[in-house]
Amino acid sequence: MIQRHSKGAIFMHWFNAVCWITLLLSGFGLINNNELQPVGMWYVDFWHALLAPQNILVLHVTLGVVWVAVYAVYILARFNREAMPFLREISTFNPRSDMVWLFRKVLHLTVGEKIMRQKGMATDLPPQGFYNAGQKMFAVPAVLCSLGLIATGGIMLLSRSWLDGSAVVQWSIALHFLCAALVALGLPIHIYMATIAPGEGPAFRSMFTGSVPKEFAKHHNTLWYDKVVK
Amino acid sequence: MAKYVMVLETAKCINCRACVVACQMENEVPMGKARNWIKQAPDDSPGLRHFQPGNCMHCDDPMCVSACPTGATYKDAADGIVKVNTELCIGCGSCIAACPYDARYRDPQRGVVDKCNYCPRLRAAGEPPACVSVCPTRVRVFGDADNPADPVHALVKEAGLKQIVAANTNTKPAMFFKGHTVPTDWPQDVTPPLPMRIWKFAMTPVTSWVGATTLLGIGLVAIRQLFDRKVHNAGEKESGKEV
Numbered sequence A: 001m002i003q004r005h006s007k008g009a010i011f012m013h014w015f016n017a018v019c020w021i022t023l024l025l026s027g028f029g030l031i032n033n034n035e036l037q038p039v040g041m042w043y044v045d046f047w048h049a050l051l052a053p054q055n056i057l058v059l060h061v062t063l064g065v066v067w068v069a070v071y072a073v074y075i076l077a078r079f080n081r082e083a084m085p086f087l088r089e090i091s092t093f094n095p096r097s098d099m100v101w102l103f104r105k106v107l108h109l110t111v112g113e114k115i116m117r118q119k120g121m122a123t124d125l126p127p128q129g130f131y132n133a134g135q136k137m138f139a140v141p142a143v144l145c146s147l148g149l150i151a152t153g154g155i156m157l158l159s160r161s162w163l164d165g166s167a168v169v170q171w172s173i174a175l176h177f178l179c180a181a182l183v184a185l186g187l188p189i190h191i192y193m194a195t196i197a198p199g200e201g202p203a204f205r206s207m208f209t210g211s212v213p214k215e216f217a218k219h220h221n222t223l224w225y226d227k228v229v230k
Numbered sequence B: 001m002a003k004y005v006m007v008l009e010t011a012k013c014i015n016c017r018a019c020v021v022a023c024q025m026e027n028e029v030p031m032g033k034a035r036n037w038i039k040q041a042p043d044d045s046p047g048l049r050h051f052q053p054g055n056c057m058h059c060d061d062p063m064c065v066s067a068c069p070t071g072a073t074y075k076d077a078a079d080g081i082v083k084v085n086t087e088l089c090i091g092c093g094s095c096i097a098a099c100p101y102d103a104r105y106r107d108p109q110r111g112v113v114d115k116c117n118y119c120p121r122l123r124a125a126g127e128p129p130a131c132v133s134v135c136p137t138r139v140r141v142f143g144d145a146d147n148p149a150d151p152v153h154a155l156v157k158e159a160g161l162k163q164i165v166a167a168n169t170n171t172k173p174a175m176f177f178k179g180h181t182v183p184t185d186w187p188q189d190v191t192p193p194l195p196m197r198i199w200k201f202a203m204t205p206v207t208s209w210v211g212a213t214t215l216l217g218i219g220l221v222a223i224r225q226l227f228d229r230k231v232h233n234a235g236e237k238e239s240g241k242e243v
Helices: A007-029 A041-050 A053-077 A079-090 A095-110 A113-118 A133-158 A166-196 A201-209 A214-220 A222-229 B018-026 B063-067 B094-098 B120-124 B130-134 B151-155 B194-239
Strands: B004-008 B037-042 B049-054 B073-075 B082-084 B140-144 B175-177
Touching: A007 A041, A007 A053, A007 A079, A007 A166, A007 A201, A041 A053, A053 A079, A053 A133, A079 A133, A095 A113, A095 A133, A095 B194, A133 A166, A166 A201, A166 B094, A166 B194, A201 A214, A214 A222, B004 B049, B004 B151, B018 B037, B018 B130, B063 B073, B063 B094, B130 B140, B140 B151
Parallel strands: B004 B175
Antiparallel strands: B004 B140, B037 B049, B073 B082
16 A cells, blocks of 8 residues: 555545535525525525524634634645645646546546447546546636635625725625635536546545555556655 | 505605604614605706605615625515615625615625615504604605505505606616606616626526536436446456556
């Protein structure tokens, strides 16, 4: 087995997952306007059966602040050891290789290998680093949108006491929704690929144990494996 | 269930402004702000004026409610009054921009929106709103249009009652004018602010459609992968290299 994720990274991943999903679900429950609500007003009614509207907001804002605070502590405490390496990994692109990987991976998932071979297409995927091209495609928007959510959320938190610019607050709430929606659209894919998709078992388990089997790493993250083994 | 409305006979108004002051006192309106107003217009012979009191019209099709992203502002089905839940208001001001009657303002101290809500404290005590009881010439009649025992019930059915609406926007105001009244061309055709329009016409439909398609796509991929599982594992063993 090779060590892939530190204990800090594992904790932050699950802390992030719980907070993010709760914030997403409660946030959508706050859109009490049938013209703006993407899921349907039944979703707002469901939340109102659980909590009074203002208490949904209290939950959302409190959790948001806690999430940011814990993240800030983690990033400062693990800045060089984990935060920067993570950011570097997710932003390392090789356009040609990544495009081929994405194209062939999508075909693998949709039409499947059999049909790919029948059509005479190459089925092999270019070697990937610590994260594959698909993971990077989700991670980069997730990080950027999280920053957007924090900035716009902060503006809304201050909108009653500090700010007098209505346009700033209007743009903030609209962009807050946009950032949440963009990541929300990718989240089911992440969850599917990381948990249920065939062959992903070892990767999913590594989010608890921190390690992956050597053969798995050699196959799925060849470039990282080669670097580590050397 | 009730439907509170107001009927105004503005020819009686003498611009004493007692209604404005009474409202400010009753509702702790900040200095320099007002929930209601008196409009003036020249009338008939030169030198004559007509005074037209007004406030939030508690519309049946309120644009302010459509514009509010948090649901802080809403029309209460129980009494027909358009209200603001200040605990949900983030002070974005979309509702202010969306009102054809410019009936709302931002409270500079609390940072939330404020407007006429028909004096809840007085109504709870069985009294009409402050502007109604203070008027020396009895311009305003307030009551429940759905209650046959209420004088307003018959009043709203009178022929010749007018509503004041913007040229191209009818929000179905629940305020009626009896007899002659001017001005009538002052409400604005307004549109919600740009970020709200982008949200409504682009962000929400795209999110709904892409979201549904994504979930459907994942479902289909999952089903297909279940069937083809054996192929993947066999392929790996066979070639011993990345497939």
